[in-house]
Every structure is written in C-alpha cells, then in structure tokens.
Amino acid sequence: MLIDWFTVIAQALNFLILVWLLKRFLYKPILNAIDAREKKVADELADADAKEVEAQKEKEEFRRKNEELDQQRAALMNQAKYEAQTERQRLFEEVRKETSYLRTKQQEALKNDKENLNQAISRRVQQEVFDIARKVLKDLAGTSLEERTVDVFVQRLHELKGEEKEQLTSALSKSSGPVLVRTAFELPQAQRDLVKKAIKETLGIEIQLRFETSSDLVNGIELTTDGQKVAWSIADYLTSLEKSIDELLKEQPRSEAKSKPESESEPKPDDSRSKTKPEAKTKPESTSDMPKPEEGSETKSKTKQESENKQKSKDKQESETKFESETNPSETKP
Amino acid sequence: MRLSPDELIFWQSGFIKLNATIVYTWGLMLVMVVGSKILTGKLSTGLTRSRWQNVLEIIVTTILRQIEDIGLDQPQKYLGFLGTLFLFIGMANLCIIIPGYEPPTGSLSTTAALALCVFVAVPLFGIEEQGVGNYLRSYTEPTIIMLPFNIISEISRTMALAVRLFGNIMSGSMIVAILLTITPFIFPIVMTALGLLTGMVQAYIFSVLATVYIAAATRTSKSRQKQKTGD
Numbered sequence: 200m201l202i203d204w205f206t207v208i209a210q211a212l213n214f215l216i217l218v219w220l221l222k223r224f225l226y227k228p229i230l231n232a233i234d235a236r237e238k239k240v241a242d243e244l245a246d247a248d249a250k251e252v253e254a255q256k257e258k259e260e261f262r263r264k265n266e267e268l269d270q271q272r273a274a275l276m277n278q279a280k281y282e283a284q285t286e287r288q289r290l291f292e293e294v295r296k297e298t299s300y301l302r303t304k305q306q307e308a309l310k311n312d313k314e315n316l317n318q319a320i321s322r323r324v325q326q327e328v329f330d331i332a333r334k335v336l337k338d339l340a341g342t343s344l345e346e347r348t349v350d351v352f353v354q355r356l357h358e359l360k361g362e363e364k365e366q367l368t369s370a371l372s373k374s375s376g377p378v379l380v381r382t383a384f385e386l387p388q389a390q391r392d393l394v395k396k397a398i399k400e401t402l403g404i405e406i407q408l409r410f411e412t413s414s415d416l417v418n419g420i421e422l423t424t425d426g427q428k429v430a431w432s433i434a435d436y437l438t439s440l441e442k443s444i445d446e447l448l449k450e451q452p453r454s455e456a457k458s459k460p461e462s463e464s465e466p467k468p469d470d471s472r473s474k475t476k477p478e479a480k481t482k483p484e485s486t487s488d489m490p491k492p493e494e495g496s497e498t499k500s501k502t503k504q505e506s507e508n509k510q511k512s513k514d515k516q517e518s519e520t521k522f523e524s525e526t527n528p529s530e531t532k533p
Numbered sequence: 534m535r536l537s538p539d540e541l542i543f544w545q546s547g548f549i550k551l552n553a554t555i556v557y558t559w560g561l562m563l564v565m566v567v568g569s570k571i572l573t574g575k576l577s578t579g580l581t582r583s584r585w586q587n588v589l590e591i592i593v594t595t596i597l598r599q600i601e602d603i604g605l606d607q608p609q610k611y612l613g614f615l616g617t618l619f620l621f622i623g624m625a626n627l628c629i630i631i632p633g634y635e636p637p638t639g640s641l642s643t644t645a646a647l648a649l650c651v652f653v654a655v656p657l658f659g660i661e662e663q664g665v666g667n668y669l670r671s672y673t674e675p676t677i678i679m680l681p682f683n684i685i686s687e688i689s690r691t692m693a694l695a696v697r698l699f700g701n702i703m704s705g706s707m708i709v710a711i712l713l714t715i716t717p718f719i720f721p722i723v724m725t726a727l728g729l730l731t732g733m734v735q736a737y738i739f740s741v742l743a744t745v746y747i748a749a750a751t752r753t754s755k756s757r758q759k760q761k762t763g764d
Binding site: 201202206207208209211213214215217218221222224228230231232233236240 | 536537539548549550552554555558559562565566569570573576577578579580582586589590593594609612613614616617618620621637640641642643645646647649650699
C-alpha cells in the first residue's frame with residue numbers, strides 16, 4: 200500500500216501548520232510592506248503634485264513681481280533721465296544767463312570807464328584850452344585894447360532896447376550910491392568921460408560912477424547896479440563857450456549810447472581811443488566774439504547728437520561745458 | 534528499490550512513525566519559515582529595498598495576480614492556502630537538485646494529504662461565501678439528477694489531484710534512479726533538469742486546479758443570482 204495513513208494525517212497537519220506559519224511570517228509582512236510603500240508613493244506623489252501647484256503659483260507670483268519691478272524700474276529710469284535732462288538744460292541756461300549777465304556787466308563797466316575817461320580827457324582839454332586862451336588874452340591885453348573895449352561897451356549901451364533899457368534905467372535911477380564900473384585895467388579920464396557920456400545919452404540920466412579894477416575880467420568892462428548888469432568881457436565869452444562845450448560833452452555820451460547797439464556788431468573804436476586804452480579795446484572784442492563760435496558749436500553738436508551715438512555726444516557736451524567753465528573765469532577777470 | 538520516501542522509516546512506535554517524508558517536510562518547513570522570517574524581518578517600506586525582498590514581493594504579487602486572474606475577487610483571503618500549496622510543492626520539487634534528498638511530494642501520502650486539504654477547503658470556502666444551503670444546493674444544479682455525478686466528480690478530482698502529482702514526481706525520481714544505473718553520466722543531469730521543470734509545472738497545476746475548484750465553489754451562488762436577475 201502506497202498510502203500510509205499516519206503520514207497522510209501528519210502531512211495534512213504539517214501543511215496546515217505551514218499555511219499558518221507562512222501567513223504569519225511571509226504573506227502578511229510582505230503585503231504590509233507593499234501596501235505601506237504604495238501608500239507612501241501615493242502620498243509622495245500627492246505631495247509632489249501639491250508642491251508643483253504651489254511652485255507654479257509661486258512662479259506666477261514671482262513672474263508678476265518681476266514684471267512689476269521691471270515696469271517700476273523703467274518708469275524710474277525714464278523719470279531720472281527726464282530729470283537729468285531738465286537739470287542739464289537748467290544748468291546750461293543758468294550758465295548762459297550768468298555769462299550773458301557778466302558780459303553785459305563788463306561791457307557796461309567798460310563803457311562807463313570809457314565815458315569817464317572821455318569826460319576827463321575832454322574836461323582836461325577844455326580846461327587847458329581855456330587856460331591858454333585866458334593867458335594869451337591877458338598877455339595881449341593893454342590900454343589900446345582897453346579903449347576898444349570901452350568903445351564896444353558904449354556901442355552896446357546904444358544898442359540896448361525896450362524893456363532892457365527901461366529896467367536898467369529904473370535900476371540906475373533907484374540906486375543911491377555911485378554905480379560901480381569894473382575894468383581889468385585902470386581907465387584913463389577920457390575913457391571914463393566917454394562912458395559917462397554914453398550912459399547919459401542913451402539912458403538920459405546923470406549918475407555918479409565909481410571905477411574899479413579887477414583882474415577877474417581878463418579884459419573887459421562891467422557896469423553893475425542892484426541886480427542889473429551891463430558888461431562886455433572876454434571872460435564872459437569864455438564862460439559861455441565853456442558852458443556850451445560842457446553841454447555838448449554831456450550830450451555826447453547819450454548819443455553814443457544810442458548809437459552803440461549798431462556799432463557793437465562790428466566794434467571799431469576810434470584810433471585815439473584804442474591808443475589810449477589798448478587793453479580795454481581787445482577785451483570787449485574777446486568777450487563779444489567768444490560766445491559766437493560757442494553757440495555755433497552748440498548747435499552743431501545738437502545736430503550731431505542725432506547722427507552720432509550717445510556716448511560720443513556726451514563726451515562732446517562734457518568738453519563743451521568744460522570749455523565754458525574755462526572761458527568764464529577769463530571773462531570775469533577784468 | 535523504494536517507490537516512495539514513506540518506506541524509509543527512521544523511528545517507529547506502534548502507529549506513530551518518523552519516515553523520510555515527514556522529516557524532509559519538516560526540513561522544508563523549517564527552511565521556508567526561517568528563511569521568510571529572516572527575509573521579512575528587515576523589510577523596508579521605502580523606495581529602496583533589498584534583492585531578497587524584491588524576490589519575495591515578486592513571488593507573492595505574482596501568486597496574488599494569478600489567483601485574481603482565475604476569478605477570485607479577494608485574492609488575499611485565499612493567498613495563505615493557495616500560495617502555501619504552490620510554494621510547498623514548488624520547494625519540495627525544486628530541492629531534488631540536492632543530492633540525497635527525496636521529495637515528499639513523491640509520496641502518495643503527502644499528495645493525498647494535500648488533495649484532502651483541498652477537498653475539505655473547497656466546501657469550507659464555498660459555505661463561507663454563500664451559506665450551507667446555497668452551497669449544498671449547488672450540487673443539485675442544474676437538476677437533482679446531477680447530484681451523484683457532482684459528488685463523484687468531487688471525489689474523483691481530489692483523487693486525480695493526488696495521483697497526478699505523485700505520479701509525475703515519483704516517475705521523475707524513478708527515471709533518474711534508473712538512468713543512474715544505466716548511464717551514470719550526463720543523462721541523469723538532463724533528466725533531473727527535466728524533473729525540475731515538471732516539478733514546477735506540477736506545482737503550478739496543483740495550485741491552479743485548487744484555485745479553480747474554490748472559484749467554482751464560491752462563484753455558483755453569484756452566477757445564479759446573475760441568471761435570476763437576467764431572467
């Protein structure tokens with residue numbers, strides 16, 4: 200018999216025990232491990248999904264922020280550029296104003312200097328001329344001249360008319376004391392009589408005359424009462440001439456100032472002036488001529504700015520501003 | 534010449550005896566239990582795991598998938614019984630490469646014991662699944678006339694299970710033994726390799742048939758319900 204029943208029972212028991220043992224030691228742990236791993240993987244995948252979503256969100260956020268920052272930066276840059284440009288413009292304008300102000304101020308000062316000098320010179324010349332004239336006339340004056348003077352005086356008395364004559368007459372008649380007649384030299388008796396006679400003839404009054412000599416008159420004769428005076432003297436002529444020349448000199452600067460704007464375009468001062476003041480002549484030229492090429496180069500640079508690249512033009516502008524700042528002190532020096 | 538390892542008796546005391554079949558079975562059980570205990574003692578639940586763990590996982594998941602493919606909805610419930618059947622028979626047959634070893638499956642007592650286990654397990658699982666009445670009623674399907682035939686088929690398939698496994702393994706070891714006496718070189722090795730193959734195939738057949746029987750026993754009520762709802 201091939202079947203041993205005890206062995207069958209033992210084997211069946213063995214098998215059942217093996218089932219239990221393998222369940223306990225093999226299947227359960229393995230299945231648990233697989234389940235745990237699958238759960239872990241699922242968890243990790245879910246976690247990764249969540250993280251990815253979060254990352255996507257954050258990425259979006261960062262992108263948005265980045266864009267915002269870019270925009271802000273661009274705006275700020277634009278603003279800064281604009282401000283820098285306006286500031287530059289303003290500084291340029293300021294410098295230009297300052298230079299023009301200094302230029303006009305200097306020109307004015309020079310003009311004043313010139314006027315003052317001119318006035319001083321003309322005054323000096325006038326004085327010298329009159330001094331010379333006075334001296335010459337004094338030197339030439341003598342008795343014979345005195346006689347001629349009296350003649351002229353008498354003639355003048357005769358020429359008196361209307362109101363003048365009446366005023367003089369009333370003045371002479373009113374005066375209590377003798378009427379004063381002043382001359383540069385002592386008059387001889389014949390001349391004195393002649394004067395007295397002429398007064399009597401013209402005015403029709405008898406008066407007492409008192410004769411005096413005065414060196415002030417240079418050469419001439421003067422009849423003085425209360426407030427009235429009939430005179431002829433070279434000094435009078437000289438004084439009136441002096442007055443008219445003074446007026447002329449005073450008027451001259453005004454007319455010069457009027458004509459200056461026209462003459463400034465091509466400044467050609469007189470040779471005499473240039474000789475007396477060579478420094479003053481060259482300086483106004485330099486101040487008036489210097490800005491011109493400067494302005495030209497500026498406009499040139501503006502056109503260049505468009506054609507050339509920015510860096511170059513920037514350098515150029517910098518050199519320009521340098522040039523300006525260098526020229527400024529030379530202008531303010533005088 | 535021994536036909537079965539039952540005949541090699543180490544110790545006997547009346548009815549109780551300790552033959553080679555039992556001893557080798559114990560040896561196999563020891564190896565399997567200790568091996569699985571050692572290997573599953575340090576299982577990792579992480580993404581990295583040892584090669585042995587991988588092997589065990591492959592074996593277990595493959596058995597599970599096979600059970601599921603045959604038609605059992607809850608493979609984990611039957612894994613203990615069916616998996617152990619396959620593993621025990623497979624291990625017993627695989628160990629014939631060890632010299633001096635005689636497979637316990639080469640003994641009709643062992644295969645009969647296993648077949649008896651199946652014979653008992655099938656109605657147990659069927660009753661558990663659909664109740665005593667429904668299970669017993671399945672023997673009268675499609676008509677009451679089929680009842681004796683059903684009972685006969687139940688017994689005969691159990692016997693077939695036992696005899697098929699025993700015959701295959703016993704014949705395999707017999708051929709090797711005979712060949713060893715005729716051509717003790719190369720040929721026994723070839724036949725041993727063939728024996729390994731037939732051993733694994735028999736293990737597979739045995740467990741698959743058991744699965745099919747269980748599936749048939751647990752499925753009848755469901756198919757009936759389906760038919761009823763279909764009508």
